[in-house]
Amino acid sequence: MPPVLDVRNLTMAYGSFVVMSDLTFDVQEGEIFIIMGGSGCGKSTLMKHAIGLKAPAEGVVCFQGTDFWGADEETRRDLLRRMGIMYQQGALWSSMTLGENIALPLELYTDLESEDIERVAALKLALVGLRGFEAFYPHEISGGMRKRAALARALALDPDVLFFDEPSSGLDPVSARRLDDLILQLRDSLGTTVVVVSHDLASIFTIADRALYLDIETRTMTALGPPEDLRDDPPNERVHRFLTRTAE
Numbered sequence: 001m002p003p004v005l006d007v008r009n010l011t012m013a014y015g016s017f018v019v020m021s022d023l024t025f026d027v028q029e030g031e032i033f034i035i036m037g038g039s040g041c042g043k044s045t046l047m048k049h050a051i052g053l054k055a056p057a058e059g060v061v062c063f064q065g066t067d068f069w070g071a072d073e074e075t076r077r078d079l080l081r082r083m084g085i086m087y088q089q090g091a092l093w094s095s096m097t098l099g100e101n102i103a104l105p106l107e108l109y110t111d112l113e114s115e116d117i118e119r120v121a122a123l124k125l126a127l128v129g130l131r132g133f134e135a136f137y138p139h140e141i142s143g144g145m146r147k148r149a150a151l152a153r154a155l156a157l158d159p160d161v162l163f164f165d166e167p168s169s170g171l172d173p174v175s176a177r178r179l180d181d182l183i184l185q186l187r188d189s190l191g192t193t194v195v196v197v198s199h200d201l202a203s204i205f206t207i208a209d210r211a212l213y214l215d216i217e218t219r220t221m222t223a224l225g226p227p228e229d230l231r232d233d234p235p236n237e238r239v240h241r242f243l244t245r246t247a248e
């Protein structure tokens with residue numbers, strides 16, 4: 001079984017501005033993998049490479065054994081359908097109910113009948129603890145519930161991998177921990193691989209199997225491993241400082 005994500009010698013750049021170079025790592029099936037690092041180091045940019053939104057300046061990004069950018073258009077579309085993505089703001093359609101938000105990808109990408117779509121939407125909402133909230137609009141529920149609804153939408157097409165950009169941003173600590181528990185629960189029950197961009201230490205230590213540290217000074221990765229190991233035996237001073245911050 002090839003790794004879910006296999007990144008080899010990746011250089012990421014916007015025009016002539018090189019954000020990071022020499023990134024080599026993989027993400028294994030069923031793993032919760034965190035991309036961490038200080039503000040502006042390139043976490044979201046790496047996420048964009050992983051989900052096929054941005055092409056490498058150099059190097060290769062393979063998804064389930066297929067070189068994404070070397071593949072034809074149809075293969076790429078097929079790979080994209082296997083990814084569930086939750087962006088920082090949750091980004092639900094505000095004029096649609098939660099049920100309609102989740103139904104949308106099902107209408108676009110499946111041949112399901114409308115009653116089945118409704119049933120699947122209700123099921124996905126139940127999976128994230130929002131049973132019975134189909135008719136609510138995003139503005140009628142709390143921030144934590146909106147994030148969970150966005151997660152239900154990301155789960156609509158039964159993805160092999162879930163990608164999250166800063167899932168706990170804007171949430172109070174209790175809602176953030178609840179989202180962490182949900183991520184762990186989904187991985188354990190569905191076996192979904194999870195890739196998360198985060199600088200939230202509580203979240204990193206709670207959910208990550210392994211974490212990758214992007215170092216803004218050297219513009220490359222300087223640590224990869226279970227976060228507890230990196231904290232207890234840090235490979236360099238900046239990783240040590242990052243993982244032992246007392247305040248966010």
Ligand SMILES: Nc1ncnc2c1ncn2[C@@H]1O[C@H](COP(=O)(O)OP(=O)(O)OP(=O)(O)O)[C@@H](O)[C@H]1O
Nearest residue numbers: 014017019037038039040041042043044045046199
């Ligand atoms: N579209 C763009 N064009 C040019 N430069 C960009 C673009 N997007 C991001 N950058 C730059 O690339 C670098 C990495 O940005 P990125 O958003 O990936 O970092 P980040 O680690 O996710 O930051 P944060 O934690 O603040 O969200 C930054 O210097 C940023 O200014």
